[in-house]
Amino acid sequence: MSSRLRPRWPANTRAHATSTRLPVDLTSPPHHSDLPELVPSHAQRSTIYALSTPPGKGGVAVVRISGPDALTVWQRMALVRASKGKEVGPQPWKMERCKIVHPVSGEALDDGLTVYFRGPKSFTTEDVLELHLHSGRAIVSAVLNALACIPSLRLAEPGEFTRRAFEGGRLDLTQVEGLRDLIDAETEVQRRAALRVAEGSARVHLDKLRQEIIECSALVEALIDFGEGEDLEDGVYNRAREHVQRVRKHIHKILSDNRRGEILRSGIRLAIFGPPNAGKSSLLNFFARRDAAIVTPIPGTTRDILELSLDIGGLPVIVADTAGLRQTDDLVESIGVERAQKAVEAADVNILVLSLPDIITKTTSGPSITIPPFVSPLLTKDTLVLLNKVDLMTASDLEIATQALLDFSDSGHWLVSLTKDEGTDVFVADFSAALRARYNLLQEEDVNESPLITHARHRTHLETALQFLDAFLQTPFEQRITDDVVLGAEELRYAAQAVGQISGLIENEDVLDVIFRDFCIGK
Ligand SMILES: Nc1nc2c(ncn2[C@@H]2O[C@H](COP(=O)(O)OP(=O)(O)OP(=O)(O)O)[C@@H](O)[C@H]2O)c(=O)[nH]1
Numbered sequence: 316m317s318s319r320l321r322p323r324w325p326a327n328t329r330a331h332a333t334s335t336r337l338p339v340d341l342t343s344p345p346h347h348s349d350l351p352e353l354v355p356s357h358a359q360r361s362t363i364y365a366l367s368t369p370p371g372k373g374g375v376a377v378v379r380i381s382g383p384d385a386l387t388v389w390q391r392m393a394l395v396r397a398s399k400g401k402e403v404g405p406q407p408w409k410m411e412r413c414k415i416v417h418p419v420s421g422e423a424l425d426d427g428l429t430v431y432f433r434g435p436k437s438f439t440t441e442d443v444l445e446l447h448l449h450s451g452r453a454i455v456s457a458v459l460n461a462l463a464c465i466p467s468l469r470l471a472e473p474g475e476f477t478r479r480a481f482e483g484g485r486l487d488l489t490q491v492e493g494l495r496d497l498i499d500a501e502t503e504v505q506r507r508a509a510l511r512v513a514e515g516s517a518r519v520h521l522d523k524l525r526q527e528i529i530e531c532s533a534l535v536e537a538l539i540d541f542g543e544g545e546d547l548e549d550g551v552y553n554r555a556r557e558h559v560q561r562v563r564k565h566i567h568k569i570l571s572d573n574r575r576g577e578i579l580r581s582g583i584r585l586a587i588f589g590p591p592n593a594g595k596s597s598l599l600n601f602f603a604r605r606d607a608a609i610v611t612p613i614p615g616t617t618r619d620i621l622e623l624s625l626d627i628g629g630l631p632v633i634v635a636d637t638a639g640l641r642q643t644d645d646l647v648e649s650i651g652v653e654r655a656q657k658a659v660e661a662a663d664v665n666i667l668v669l670s671l672p673d674i675i676t677k678t679t680s681g682p683s684i685t686i687p688p689f690v691s692p693l694l695t696k697d698t699l700v701l702l703n704k705v706d707l708m709t710a711s712d713l714e715i716a717t718q719a720l721l722d723f724s725d726s727g728h729w730l731v732s733l734t735k736d737e738g739t740d741v742f743v744a745d746f747s748a749a750l751r752a753r754y755n756l757l758q759e760e761d762v763n764e765s766p767l768i769t770h771a772r773h774r775t776h777l778e779t780a781l782q783f784l785d786a787f788l789q790t791p792f793e794q795r796i797t798d799d800v801v802l803g804a805e806e807l808r809y810a811a812q813a814v815g816q817i818s819g820l821i822e823n824e825d826v827l828d829v830i831f832r833d834f835c836i837g838k
């Protein structure tokens with residue numbers, strides 16, 4: 316065996332590799348084991364506590380305690396009536412009625428319930444105690460103050476319970492994000508998608524992907540171990556190459572998802588646009604079911620963009636009402652028109668509102684539709700079109716108009732009267748169906764096909780992985796022999812590492828801090 320290749324991961328290969336060949340410099344060192352140690356020693360851990368339910372008056376408040384002294388807290392603060400012959404101690408995973416008392420004075424603070432979760436079978440994987448109290452300001456603050464009297468305890472940081480669950484290996488980072496998205500979910504679609512991720516759908520998928528890359532790198536490493544100089548088996552190398560090509564294709568497919576997961580998580584950006592007085596603000600108010608925007612018969616009423624986060628047919632949609640598009644000398648209005656154009660370009664979905672009587676013209680050769688000049692540049696094949704004010708049309712005019720509309724829009728158009736509430740039911744049903752179709756949510760079950768990328772962070776790491784795989788594929792076999800097979804294996808390792816980072820393997824502290832900071836205290 317070549318002595319140059321014998322040490323599998325010489326300390327200097329990384330420096331060589333990152334400075335000359337690799338597309339991205341990952342500052343973390345290459346890992347020898349596939350699964351870096353995630354579980355830190357619990358020995359020096361402090362015991363944390365916090366109120367885990369919203370503060371204020373209510374049925375129940377839950378104070379959560381996690382860490383090595385959870386049991387001590389039970390012993391000092393939970394007064395259980397001991398039945399004869401029974402040993403007094405918490406029965407793990409069972410709710411027990413007790414008096415909650417002050418650990419120093421012994422004064423009764425509340426009559427409540429406790430549950431003791433013995434680690435590692437708990438949310439944080441540590442010993443966890445839950446105190447279920449009556450929810451009231453004085454009760455909760457008395458109990459929190461009492462806990463503060465136990466010297467080894469401290470108040471939890473935001474998201475610290477979840478962070479411990481992550482560090483204990485109970486959740487990977489996608490599950491942590493899924494859990495946060497679940498709590499933040501405002502629509503059915505968001506709730507279902509987040510629940511799937513929290514349950515580990517992305518974790519499983521990514522784990523498999525990472526394993527596949529590791530298998531590729533094992534094949535290449537086999538060459539390093541057994542290859543004899545010029546006689547390296549090209550069969551093995553080609554097998555690895557084919558395998559890498561498959562993985563590359565898979566990642567590429569995940570990345571070409573039209574940002575579906577991210578859009579569903581943060582909301583579909585919908586811009587309402589059209590000429591003045593078409594009924595754009597009326598449409599926003601219709602979606603919102605309240606008078607959110609000013610509606611008047613004066614053209615140019617809306618000047619600035621008005622955005623609302625709404626639930627439309629179970630989908631999260633951020634709806635923007637915009638200024639009517641027209642040529643104007645009014646400075647304020649012209650800024651509004653400019654903003655409207657930008658909003659249309661930035662939106663995920665656009666809906667054009669037109670006043671039907673205003674766009675139908677009767678010519679000698681029959682009726683025709685005229686799209687106002689300011690509007691037509693923004694009209695694309697994906698634009699949805701709402702033809703409003705049908706109540707102002709006579710039945711015969713409407714029939715003529717319908718004929719003229721046949722080939723009007725690829726993505727669908729609807730005839731409505733927003734003031735008379737005509738055609739609006741069909742419109743809402745069709746409109747949300749069109750959105751669902753666009754985001755692959757045709758059936759309820761399709762949500763179970765939850766998107767893999769729900770955060771920009773995931774996309775970044777997958778793109779990095781793709782770059783490493785490409786770097787590997789760029790070098791042909793012949794060059795590998797004379798060049799450096801170790802480098803090829805390393806490129807694959809970096810790719811595996813990048814995928815692993817999505818799950819939180821070797822994610823850096825700053826990134827973790829940002830992710831957990833968005834949780835509230837007690838979660
Ligand atoms: N007859 C009739 N009038 C309508 C209908 N929808 C809206 N209108 C009226 O049309 C006028 C303009 O409506 P808006 O919602 O303010 O129109 P807009 O497109 O937001 O107008 P700008 O903000 O000025 O660009 C108001 O007087 C509405 O009451 C409809 O279906 N039928």
Ligand SMILES: [K+]
Pocket residue numbers: 591592610611612613614615616617
């Ligand atoms: K108006």
Ligand SMILES: [Mg+2]
Pocket residue numbers: 595596597608609616617636637639
């Ligand atoms: Mg308006």
